Amino acid sequence: MIPIKSFSERRRYLASQMQKGVAIIPTAPEQVRNQDGHYPYRFDSYFYYLTGFGEPEAVAVIVAGGDEGSSKHILFCRDKDLEREIWEGFRYGPEAARETFDFDETYPTSKLDEILPKLMKDQPTVYCALGHDREWDARVIGWVNQTRQQARSGLAAPAGIYDIRLLLDEMRLFKSSEELHVMRRAAAISSGAHRRAMQKTRPGMNEYEVEAELLHEFRRYGAQAPAYNSIVAGGANACVLHYVENNARLNDGDLLLIDAGCELDGYAADITRTFPVNGTFSAVQRDVYQLVLAAQAAAISAVQPGYPWDAPHEAALRVLAQGFIDFGLCHGSIDTVLQSEDYKRFYMHRTGHWLGLDVHDVGEYKRNGAWRLLQPGMTLTVEPGCYVRPADNVPEHFWNIGVRIEDDVLVMETGCEVLTAAAPKMVTEIEELMQHRKDR
Numbered sequence: 001m002i003p004i005k006s007f008s009e010r011r012r013y014l015a016s017q018m019q020k021g022v023a024i025i026p027t028a029p030e031q032v033r034n035q036d037g038h039y040p041y042r043f044d045s046y047f048y049y050l051t052g053f054g055e056p057e058a059v060a061v062i063v064a065g066g067d068e069g070s071s072k073h074i075l076f077c078r079d080k081d082l083e084r085e086i087w088e089g090f091r092y093g094p095e096a097a098r099e100t101f102d103f104d105e106t107y108p109t110s111k112l113d114e115i116l117p118k119l120m121k122d123q124p125t126v127y128c129a130l131g132h133d134r135e136w137d138a139r140v141i142g143w144v145n146q147t148r149q150q151a152r153s154g155l156a157a158p159a160g161i162y163d164i165r166l167l168l169d170e171m172r173l174f175k176s177s178e179e180l181h182v183m184r185r186a187a188a189i190s191s192g193a194h195r196r197a198m199q200k201t202r203p204g205m206n207e208y209e210v211e212a213e214l215l216h217e218f219r220r221y222g223a224q225a226p227a228y229n230s231i232v233a234g235g236a237n238a239c240v241l242h243y244v245e246n247n248a249r250l251n252d253g254d255l256l257l258i259d260a261g262c263e264l265d266g267y268a269a270d271i272t273r274t275f276p277v278n279g280t281f282s283a284v285q286r287d288v289y290q291l292v293l294a295a296q297a298a299a300i301s302a303v304q305p306g307y308p309w310d311a312p313h314e315a316a317l318r319v320l321a322q323g324f325i326d327f328g329l330c331h332g333s334i335d336t337v338l339q340s341e342d343y344k345r346f347y348m349h350r351t352g353h354w355l356g357l358d359v360h361d362v363g364e365y366k367r368n369g370a371w372r373l374l375q376p377g378m379t380l381t382v383e384p385g386c387y388v389r390p391a392d393n394v395p396e397h398f399w400n401i402g403v404r405i406e407d408d409v410l411v412m413e414t415g416c417e418v419l420t421a422a423a424p425k426m427v428t429e430i431e432e433l434m435q436h437r438k439d440r
Helices: 004-018 045-051 082-088 093-101 109-120 134-148 165-173 177-200 207-220 235-239 283-301 311-327 334-340 427-439
Strands: 021-026 032-034 059-064 071-077 105-108 125-128 160-163 231-234 255-260 262-264 271-276 379-382 385-388 401-404 407-411 416-418
Touching (some): 004 021, 004 045, 004 059, 004 071, 004 093, 045 165, 059 109, 071 093, 109 134, 160 165, 177 207, 177 407, 177 427, 207 255, 231 235, 235 385, 255 401, 271 283, 271 401, 271 427, 283 311, 283 385, 283 401, 283 427, 311 334, 311 379
Parallel strands (some): 071 105, 125 160
Antiparallel strands (some): 021 059, 059 071, 231 255, 255 271, 385 401, 407 416
């Protein structure tokens, strides 16, 4: 768990970046699944990053620019309600939330419309996630207009509205030691889940049975949920990038691609492994797999401080393009294949993304038109792949082979750390692990 003082420090730092104004950050609403049943609740990442508070119907407000640059931190949350707790579980209520989560003031959420216009008086700027939610946009503008109507009393309304995400995205891009502790734990749990899947998979099983093994391992070690919908794709299904049906039979001789990671205390892991259902790679499967593995190794070697964000992708592309030429899938020189983008028939996505509270985490990839440089504390995925669908100009022995290998990587002061290295990915590792499964 991340200490409460870390959330307080984030709020103070955000206030210093705001200089003067009022920031309004609501958490996510509950979502109805059907009738009176809800989906499992998951807080808004921005809100949680600043509060550590996991209940719905809550809003954080930061008033920056007081005396000597001080700031005030306010939380609006649900009232303490013992009757509702019988049905829905524990609620902090404003008083306990103030003490537990280190806020200066706390109020019931029902008082938002009364208090927010007062907080906006004589403030130059309102900071919010403008455009994210129409209802919230309308409420914020309503509070601004309510304040503006008091101009004759000598009170000034905010003149500007600034997207708070521009400040928060940059903060979230660099992970603290506390965050990295959680992310390493999420990576370890997810790596164990992939090992378990390899050990449990056999021909004749259904994809959802393997998915169940992943979920078992996630919850067994304390993760609250999958970080995203798990992809368990056997055979041709592995060539569907976001395949999530997970309901097909696993056939002897096919590969199984699993893209799955857990969420622990809000932070995501994201791992992809591909392995043979029967425990042994065929010759062509091994060739394609080793190509993707080599592309990933080249990409990981380019995760270095001072290197541009695009460097891992470019490194992977050159390895993959040469491999596609060697396999007879593409023709011409590497530069010709890259320039024509002929490789996109077999590799059509980028090689990674930021990782953190969201599996596709926030943060700029470019600045002033140039790829931003990697810096220590950034966390990203590295995930090259190869997906060969049946086509007249593709040798048949490659058909329906889909391979992706993905790891979570931390940029260090020198080089990088692969957080998910415990998930087997070498051919010999995978085959030995699965052979051990058979022996048992």
